[in-house]
Amino acid sequence: MYKSRLLKYVTAALVAGVAIVSAPAVMAQGGFEGPGRYEITNVGAGKALALDRNDKTTIMVFPPLNKDNQQWDAHPADEGYWVLRNVFTGAALEAMSPEDGAPVRGMPFTQSPSQQWRIEPGPGGSALIINRSGRALAAAGRGREEGRVVTFEPKGGAREQFVFRKLVVAIHNPPPPERELYRDQKREDEHSGYFDDRDQMWKLNGDGVCFYRGPNYQGKALCVRTGEEMRRVPADWLEVFRSVKFFGRVRGVMAFHDLDFQGARVRIEHDEPDLENFRSDRGEPFQRTVKSLRVF
Numbered sequence: 263m264y265k266s267r268l269l270k271y272v273t274a275a276l277v278a279g280v281a282i283v284s285a286p287a288v289m290a291q292g293g294f295e296g297p298g299r300y301e302i303t304n305v306g307a308g309k310a311l312a313l314d315r316n317d318k319t320t321i322m323v324f325p326p327l328n329k330d331n332q333q334w335d336a337h338p339a340d341e342g343y344w345v346l347r348n349v350f351t352g353a354a355l356e357a358m359s360p361e362d363g364a365p366v367r368g369m370p371f372t373q374s375p376s377q378q379w380r381i382e383p384g385p386g387g388s389a390l391i392i393n394r395s396g397r398a399l400a401a402a403g404r405g406r407e408e409g410r411v412v413t414f415e416p417k418g419g420a421r422e423q424f425v426f427r428k429l430v431v432a433i434h435n436p437p438p439p440e441r442e443l444y445r446d447q448k449r450e451d452e453h454s455g456y457f458d459d460r461d462q463m464w465k466l467n468g469d470g471v472c473f474y475r476g477p478n479y480q481g482k483a484l485c486v487r488t489g490e491e492m493r494r495v496p497a498d499w500l501e502v503f504r505s506v507k508f509f510g511r512v513r514g515v516m517a518f519h520d521l522d523f524q525g526a527r528v529r530i531e532h533d534e535p536d537l538e539n540f541r542s543d544r545g546e547p548f549q550r551t552v553k554s555l556r557v558f
Contacts, residue, residue: 292389293426294381299335299349301326301427304401305388306420311411313348313368321355321366321411323401330477330536333429337462343378343394347371347462351535352478355379357413360395366411373460381426388423390416398422469510471557473503477536480505488512491556493522503552506534518554519546525553 294300302311309323310332326332331350339345346355353368354377369377375394384390391399397413400422416422458465464483466472470490475481481504486492488510506515519525519542526542534540540548 291381291383292387292424293428294336294389295426295428297336297338299333299429301328301332301429302334302346302391303425303427304421305386305423305425306403307401307409309401309409311424313350313353315350318351318353319367319369321368322409323411324409335462335480339373339378340375343380345371345373345377346379346391349476349478349480352480355399357393357395357397360393360397362397362414364397364413366399366413371461384423385418386423388425390418390422391424392416399424463507465507466509469512471509471512471515471530472507473552474505474507475503477504477538479507479535486515486555486557488557491523491554493554495553495555503548504537506530506537508533513558515558516556517548517552519552521553523554523556 303309303326304311304323307323310326311334312322312324312329312332314320314322315329315331324332329350331348333349334346334355335349337345337347347353348355348368351368352371354371354373356367356369356374356377358365358367358376371377378394379399380392382390382392393399393413395413396415398416400412400414400419402408402410402412403421414422456465456467457463463479464472464474464485466485466487468487470485470487472479472483472485474483484495484503503517514529514531516523516527516529518527526544526546528540528542528548530540537548542548
């Protein structure tokens with residue numbers, strides 16, 4: 263008996279030691295496996311955690327539709343805590359007060375304490391999502407608030423239990439080095455992009471634009487400065503773009519479907535978190551291969 267307990271404590275200490283050097287520790291309860299993109303389903307309601315597509319703030323549970331407003335990126339925060347950011351807008355899941363019954367909203371990402379959550383084991387292999395005030399995320403079940411998401415002192419009920427379903431490859435933290443960023447090689451390093459750890463996205467110093475492979479400025483970024491042009495987009499980038507972000511005093515970008523500024527084109531003049539509905543001057547979807555571009 264003594265040896266069994268000793269082994270248990272030693273094993274726990276070793277696990278704790280690993281957590282110190284790989285913060286935060288990756289946990290597998292309820293399907294949660296650390297950094298990555300997830301669909302999060304409430305056990306009691308049988309519905310997915312979602313951001314309202316209309317007001318872009320309200321958090322609810324809704325029948326799963328495999329839409330981006332029902333997808334969440336988990337990013338490490340302070341030791342043992344995570345930030346959950348909605349793929350549709352980039353908003354972070356935030357508890358609006360420490361009180362029981364407090365609403366939860368999708369708010370601009372700041373990584374403040376109210377946006378940080380622990381993922382703890384729940385009944386039946388589920389997960390509990392606990393904020394810094396010790397309140398559990400829960401789906402409201404009665405009255406006009408039914409379907410809304412709030413926080414309560416955890417009691418282990420089914421509406422406090424969630425299941426995570428991983429959707430894509432884990433998000434890197436820290437991100438891959440410079441090889442993950444492609445840019446016009448005519449420029450020197452002072453014009454290169456950089457990864458902003460706080461916003462978890464690639465950015466550009468000075469004036470220019472970054473094209474992203476994912477919506478809401480996520481994923482690998484192709485960054486080009488104002489006044490530059492690419493007659494031939496690097497072969498690594500001969501695939502669709504999903505979002506564009508402007509930096510500094512850049513006025514716009516013209517993207518072409520063919521090499522040497524030929525073929526159908528599209529003009530973009532401000533940030534676009536999702537290019538899915540963009541059309542070229544020929545009425546074709548923007549989400550085709552872009553082979554050349556100009557930034558002005």
